[in-house]
Every structure is written in structure tokens, then in C-alpha cells.
Amino acid sequence: MQRFTCTVCISPLFFENSRCLACGTQLGFHRGERSITALDDDGRYVDRAGQSLVRCVNLTLSGCTWLVREEGDECFSCTLTRTRPDDHDTTGLAQFLDAERSKRHLIYELDTLGLPIEDRIRNPERGLAFDLLSSVEEKVVIGHQNGLITIDLAETVDSHREKMRAKLDEPYRTMLGHFRHETGHYVEGTLVFSDPEMTERARAIFGDDRDSYQDALKRHYDQGPPEGWEKNHISQYATMHPYEDFAETFAHYLHICDTVDTALQYGLAGGPGPATTADFGEVVRETWIPLSVALNQVNRSMGANDLYPFVLPPAVIAKLEFVHRLRAGTARAQSRTSTTGPSAAG
Template structure:
């Protein structure tokens, strides 16, 4: 994620900001060309001029009125929802204050996801554009049945439809599930990045025979029974040597999950490196053999031609930020090992993106 600044007073801004704290200007994000802009009202209610593009007029996404979005559309756009929000199919009952709070957290994570997806130029067709396989989201809650039993919503993906249990937006509940599942890392944004990986597989891998063949050589044959594979995983866990071939234990369950987990980590790496670049971070360890851990992110990670261009600065950066976290008594920011086999799989992801 890059940094932004207010065009009126040059205050540094973050992607989530809706108001400049220094000068008071309303802020909105323009997905094309990826700019946060200060706004000034016009004579027409609900229409704004953007200081980033003088003379152009914009309106907010409809969900801005619910404090769940800060993205803009051009004034004359037929759509009422932005490029991210128009992919919603179902949202929770917002008359419930707890649901509203959780949904806002879900939208923040989803918009962060779409920031990266649009920068990578990935195909993002809505359900209206492609009724069978278009990308859509259902944000659902567990329900209590008349007999007192609970119907649990499972987070997952099917033919472009991504379902997220809104309980994942509750920090305590998500931590409980992380501990119960024995996971080193579990975040809302991580869920979105994983599930969108299944969508990417459908769109960029399964429909191209040559790409599918390369996928099977790296990840395995996805035609293996998925249900049985998950049963084996939950009964016995991953193989003892999983870290040599997979980015996480869950990735070892099935080739589809391996792809989705690896894709999520590809997005972790690209987005975090862009943030490091925005802050001008340079790693120079002050130890006698620290030269091999020196790094500086002085390129746009979204346009990296080779996976090595991403991995070379990523390893020193994670070593540094993990050390910073430990100094604060926090767990490692990135508690994963990238083996040569995993890096090769990440290279497959980068190749998919570069081919677009």
C-alpha cells in the first residue's frame, strides 16, 4: 500500500482516511488512477470536485453513507456502487449494531484487497456481467434454528462466489479460531486474499490448458477428490516435512488450497513491499556479516518481472520487522518460511500476473 497526501495541505494520508485531520477536507479514493484526493463540495448536493483532477466532478459510492466505503465514481456514472462494492451480493442485517461494525471491518479489508487486485490488472467481472462465474461476496452470520441448533456459515469459494462469516471480523472470535486451528496467522485481509486465490485459479489457470499443465507440475493434480483430501488433512494434519514444499500446513491439504495459500502470500509480499517502498525503508543490519541482509525497495512490486526481484528484499525485510515485533512482545509479523519449492510456486503466481 502506498502513501498518499492531501492536495490542499500536503498532510500524509492513509488509504483508510475519509477526512484530512489538518485542513478538514473530505477525502475520497479514485481506483483509476489509484489516487486519494481531497474534495470540495459543488453547488449540487452529493457532487464533489477533486483537487487531484481540477474541473472533474465525482460522487461517493452509496456505501459511503454507511461509513463503509470512501471510493469515488464519476458524477455521470450509472452505477451507485464503486468498483469494490458492486461485487457484494449479500450483506448482513445492518439494523444489528454489531453486524454494522463487523461489516465495516469486512469492507475495509475487502477494499484493501481490491486496491491490490486493480493494481495488478486482474480480471474482475461482476455477477451482473457474468451470472455464472462473476466475482461476488456473501457476508453471512451463523443462525440459530428453532430447535436451538446453530447453522454455521463456512468461509469459502464456489464458482466466483466468496462467502465470509461475519464473525471473522470479531478479533476475539478470530483469535479463538486461529488457536483452535493451530494457525500461526489469521486476519480478515488474509481470508480475502486466500479466497480470491480460488477465483484467480478458476479464471487464469483452469481455463488455459498450458497453464493448467504447469500448475499440475508444481502443485499437484487438482482432480484428486477434494472432500476426501480435506478429511485426511483434518484427521492427520500435514506431512511432517510440509515446510519443504508448502507455505503453510493447510496448503498441503490439496492442490487447490496450496494455490490459494500461495496466492495469498504473493499478495502479502507485493503489498507489504509497496508499503516499505512508500516509507523509503532500507535494511542495513549493524552486524559483522549483515551484508547479506541488506535490502532497499526501490521498485514497484506490482510490476516485478521476476520473482527474485520480490524475494531478495522480502527476506531481509521480514527478518527486520519480525525482530521489531519481538521487541514489542508481539509474535512475528511474518511467521513463515519460504523454501525453494515455495518460491518457485510464488514465481508461478508472478508469471500469471505478468501475462495479463
Template sequence: MKAFACPVCRSLVFFENDRCFTCDTELGYSRADAALVAVDRSGLTRCANRVVALCNWLTDPDRNGGLCDCCALTRTRPADDDPAGLAAFALTEAAKRRLVYQLDHLGLPTTPRTEDPDRGLAFDLLSSENEPVTTGHADGVITIDMAEGDDPHREALRIKLAEPYRTLLGHLRHEIGHWYWYVLIEGTPYLDRFRDLFGDEREDYAEALQKHYAKDPDETGWEGTHVSNYAASHPWEDWAETFAHYLHIRDTSETAAAWGLHTDGPDLDLSLSWDAQLDVDPVEEPDSFDELARSWIALKMVLNQLNRSMGSDDLYPFTLTPVVLDKLRFAHVVISSYRPDAAT
């Protein structure tokens, strides 16, 4: 995420702002400009979800019934007379806006269901307070249990499932990764390489998950070959986890670059335990995966130590082994070489 500036006074503003706190200019996010713009000079109007989802995006009033492109991807949301559901809805949409911003930055498509009824993208944002909801993906429809926006609920699940990390944005990145498997890999020359790295996705999915959950996490032996225990359950889940982590790494690295974060690292002899200098140089355009990975591995060490200084757990509690880095490199190549007119 880049650092934004008010278009009028050039003061610092943030992605979620709808007003400049310095000059009081009304601001909105223009997707076409990938910037916060002055509403009265944009020729656009605020999204119809400005109040209900706290959306600060702008739109053409003749498109999507007054919804911005991001909000229009949601086909199911809580009713207006469900205040608890609407509060969770606003949190989920805020995370989704960050997701769509990054997908735009990467040049990836977000074809809506209205344009492609069979494989287009849509979000069902549901609450599990009154009925069971399973977060997941099916042919472009992403279902999110909005209870994941509630910190105690999400933390209880994280502990129950023995996960080191669990966030609402992480769920969105993981589930949309399933959709991008169809967009970027299925039926393309990348499929054979995918199977070399991740395994054969034709393995029975339900049976694979059943076997996975029957195992003790400490006995799956995933640490050397997968980014998470869940990634070891099936090649599709391995890809979705890898895709989500690639987005984590790119977004955090680019945020560090936007803020000019740099450290030379400690004055230590790392020759016996480290194969690269512990040196964080911002990666503004990480076209080289090697450069991105080198910078990230150093940066995540710094971030983890900063978190520990505040008494918190590691910000990024994962180890990127050579096998996992190969999978991330594959995701980098597939994403970086995507073209809208390529066969999918």
C-alpha cells in the first residue's frame, strides 16, 4: 500500500480517509486513478455504501446501481435491520477494498459475476450468528463468515486450529487465490509446473481434507515443504495459501518502500547462519523475485522483533524454506506474466 497525499494541500492522508484533516477537502478513492481525489473535482459520486459499509470509493452513478466496483462484487450482505451484521459487513468490506486495490496494482482481473455468470467473481458476506457459515470458494463465489471480523471469535478459532496467524484480510486473499487458480493456471502451460511443485489437483478434495484433519498437526511433516499446515491438505489449498502469502509479502514490502523503511541490520557475524546480508532495502518495483525474497526475509525479522518489543507475537510467524520459496517464485512468475488477453 502506497502512502497517499491530499491532492489539494499535499498533506498525508490514508487509504481509508474520506476527508483531509488538514485542509478539510472531501476525498474519495478513484479506482481509475488509483488515488484519493477531491470529490468535487472528480466528476464522480460517492459509493451508495458510504454509510452502510463506510466506503470511501467513488463511482459513476450510472454504474452498478450507484455502488463502486468493489462493493458491486458483493452479491449477498446483511439486511438493513441487522445492526450487528452491518457492523461486521463494514469491517469485511474495508478488508475487501484493500484486497481489490492490491489486485489492481498487480494487474490481475476482478471480472464480476454480472459479466461472467459461470466463472465471474462474487462475494457472499454472511453472518454465522444465526446459522452455520463456511468460509470458502466455489466457481468464483467467495463466501466469508463475517464473524472472522470479531477478534475474540477469530482468535478462538486460531487457537482451536493451531494456526500461527489468522486475519480477515488473510481469508480474503486465500479464498480469492482459489479463483485465480482457474484464471491463471487451469488450461495454461503453467499447469504441468504447478503439478511438479504443488502436486496433482485431481486428487479427491473431500477425501484429502478428511485425511488431513484426522492427523495431528505435529505429525503431518509440513514444515519443510509447505508454508502452513493447512497448505499440506491438498494442492489447491497449497496454492491458495501460497497465493495469500505472496500477497502478504508484496503488500508489506511495498508499504515499507512507500515509507522509506531501511535498516542495515545488527553488527553480527551471520556467516554461519545466514546466506545473505541482513539488509532491508525498500523494493519499490519487485520485478525480481530474488530481490523481493531477500528484502522480505530481512524485513520480516525486523518486524517480528518490533512486535516482540511491544509484547506481541511475531507479525509474520512463518519460515520460508527453499521449497516454499520455489512455490512463491512460481506464484510471482504466473502473476507477473498475466495479460488480460491471455488464454485462461
């Protein structure tokens, strides 16, 4: 996450700020300019292209500050949400606000990495969309199918999430982590399986995705991970099936990229970042491992769990490298076809 400052008083800002806490200026996030901008007294911002923009209609509902062209419009991030809790579900709506905050962070990061996002308007069958569902009155299963990601909003509640983390023997579980993992399935479908050569490379690294998922699911929960899984996988869940191995690897790639970039922005780390080298192993060895060790020690000093309780063996670093090169290939393709950033509206 980049450092933001108020253009009026130069005070530090955070990604979700709707108002500068120092000078009171109203703020909006401009996706195309990748900046938090000051709004005028009428709540408008005129961007570099001369467009007059206002904040998303969901400012009150979900805290969204992203800018749009017309009053009452939803921003790009909000339009990706296909289903939300009913208005009478006050518990679900409170959880929805927290989930949308994580989703905006995800969209911002995908933009930063240059990973393309197609919505259901451009691609009705496989475009990215989210069902953010309340489990107050019904059971919700987190998952992905053909670009549609389902999230249980109860995962925003610390006590529920900790209970599930302990039950499933997971060292790490967050709402943002869920979004990153499930989006990994979407990215594999759009960037890997759309290219036969890339598909074969992925199968050589992660395994054959054509193996029965249901059989793998049953085996995983009946027998657990195979002995010695730590040498080749980032987590126990990644051992279940090649689909999950890719999604877990993709999520960790985003974990590392976002944390490293943030640490570099704030002067908390030295060494190469994800955007400065083609060798992701270099980022892991020279920047991420020293940083994560230090952050784990800081957490221990506060009596908290390790921030990053994972080990990155060579086989996992090779998988992260695959994702990194996938991103780099996308960036090169985009540079050949366009010199503009994401749409300003949203």
C-alpha cells in the first residue's frame, strides 16, 4: 500500500479515509490516478482529463470513497458485488462493510500488479463477481466457480474466524486472505487455462488440474496432508489439489508483494521490490525473509502470533516465481496494447 498524504495540509492519509483527520477536507479515491484526492465544497473533484467526479453512492453503506462520473453511480469495485445482505439484516450489513473494505484493497492491489479484471458485463460467463453473503440465517460456503466468488461475511468476526482457524488447523486466516485465495482461482482460469502452453507449464509445477477435485477433497479431509508436505507446499490446504495449490500460492504472492511494497514505502525494508526485478526469488531472499523475520519478532514482543507463520522452501519459491512471471507477461501484453491506466470512474 502506497503512502498517501492530504493535498491540502500534507498530513498522512489512509486508504479508507473519507475525510482528512487533520484539516477536515473531504476525500475520494481516484482509481485511474491511483490517488486520494481532495474534494471541493460540493463534494467534487475535477481530474486530469477534465472530468468532474463525485463519490460512489455506497459511501454510507460500505464506506466506499471511490470516485464516479455521476451522482448515484456505483464505482467499479462496488459493481463487482453481485449479492449483499438484505436491508433488514443489520448484522450482515455491519459485516458487509468490513468485507467491502477488504475487497477494495484487493482490487487496488490487482491494479497495482497489472492483473486484468473482467466484470460480468464484459464476460457474463466467467467475469469476476462476488456474492457477499450473511450466514445469520443460512449456511454459506466460501468458494469460487467460473469467476463468481462466494464469501461468508461471518469471517469478518474475529471470534468466528479464530474458531474456524483452530478447527481447520490453519496458521493464518483473514478476510483479505480469503479474497486473495479465491481470486487466485479466477486468475488461473483467465491467465493460465486460456493459454495451452501456460497450462502445461502450470501442470508441471502444481500438478494435473484434471484430477478429480471431489476425490481430492475427500482424501484431504479423511487422511490429511501427505507426509513431508512442507517441502513442496506453502500450506496443508495447498496439498489437496493443484487448483488449491495455485490459489494458495497466488494468495501468498499477494501477501508478500503488498507487505514488501508497504514496508518499502514506509522505509521499513531495503532490497528489491516486486516491481524492480524479474527474479522473485531475489525479492524473497533479500527483502521478504529479513522483513518477515523482523515482523514476527515484533509480534512476539507484543505477545501476539507470528505475522507470517510460513516457511518458503525452494519448491514454493519456484511456484511464486511462476505467478510473478505470469504477472510480468500480462504487463508486457498490456504495454503493447494500451498506454492508459484503469478507468477513472471507479
